[in-house]
Amino acid sequence: NAGVTQTPKFRILKIGQSMTLQCTQDMNHNYMYWYRQDPGMGLKLIYYSVGAGITDKGEVPNGYNVSRSTTEDFPLRLELAAPSQTSVYFCASSYDNVNTEAFFGQGTRLTVV
């Protein structure tokens, strides 16, 4: 069972470069989320989506963009990478937001130099 799949697993970017973090899930979940996790700072919600065609900002959306053209895919775009975006990024999905489990991908470790 694939679950939530994120690519790439690791990436080094130079300041000002752009990249897209890919996330796909095969569980037909409506809700999808992007988090960043920094040491001692916990999981911070970047963007989320409650269904195809619908996205909304989380706590820390600046510097990021998302799209949700299909139920399965929820890519995260960094347009102008900055050192402050060095972090571990997790994509997650859930069936809805009522007492249901969030399934996480394995994460993308991004370093901006």
Add this chain to the structure above:
Amino acid sequence: TQLLEQSPQFLSIQEGENLTVYCNSSSVFSSLQWYRQEPGEGPVLLVTVVTGGEVKKLKRLTFQFGDARKDSSLHITAAQPGDTGLYLCAGIHAGNNRKLIWGLGTSLAVNP
């Protein structure tokens, strides 16, 4: 201000010891979840508690939801090195657009 406070932040114990970690808030949650995260992996759900006063057991792990649904605890009996990891609590806030709120986690190391 962190809506869900977890304590302790770090815990290092010997194999066989018991421990309790806490997840506290001044707000009411409609449910609370506990996740464990191992290095290099995403969090994985351990349990969801939804009823005030509820107690759930998962082998050597005992989870409790406070009567007022503002706090939760995780007790591990006879800890093993395989219990090592980051324990995160997350709650559906009753009055916050039903978004999942995360604590900062308790990092547990169980030494053989």
